[in-house]
Amino acid sequence: MIKYNLHCEYKHEFESWFSNSREFEKLNKKKLLECIYCSSKKIQKSIMSPMVSKTSTKKDDLNKLAKMLENEKKHLLKIRQYVENNFENVGKNLSKKVREVYYNKDSKKAIYGTASQKERNELAEEGIDLISIPWVRKDN
Numbered sequence: 001m002i003k004y005n006l007h008c009e010y011k012h013e014f015e016s017w018f019s020n021s022r023e024f025e026k027l028n029k030k031k032l033l034e035c036i037y038c039s040s041k042k043i044q045k046s047i048m049s050p051m052v053s054k055t056s057t058k059k060d061d062l063n064k065l066a067k068m069l070e071n072e073k074k075h076l077l078k079i080r081q082y083v084e085n086n087f088e089n090v091g092k093n094l095s096k097k098v099r100e101v102y103y104n105k106d107s108k109k110a111i112y113g114t115a116s117q118k119e120r121n122e123l124a125e126e127g128i129d130l131i132s133i134p135w136v137r138k139d140n
């Protein structure tokens with residue numbers, strides 16, 4: 001069964017149930033449908049926004065969100081892979097190493113590691129900006 005919102009030529013709106021969309025067309029062609037207010041036989045389907053139940057909306061939203069997160073994780077994993085392949089991991093020595101690289105103009109070494117907020121602030125004062133990357137684990 002399908003419920004349609006219908007309206008007549010005078011814009012009277014009403015609802016009616018049909019077994020399928022073809023039944024509506026058939027009845028309408030034979031002028032068997034009429035406005036419940038004015039009995040006009042010029043009936044049209046109203047365009048209506050699709051209706052979904054709340055539960056299915058939630059589920060769809062969750063699926064969508066899960067998919068977005070999955071994509072996001074793939075992106076972040078790619079970034080992680082790129083960094084791992086192209087940068088040298090200096091771990092907790094980052095702030096020390098990054099200064100070496102920064103002040104040695106010949107050095108073009110790309111490094112990554114971890115720095116505390118304090119270290120980051122100190123580096124920022126020296127004009128060294130670090131980019132923080134959301135580091136996703138590969139296994140979850």
Ligand SMILES: [Zn+2]
Pocket residue numbers: 008009010011012035036037038039040
């Ligand atoms: Zn009417």
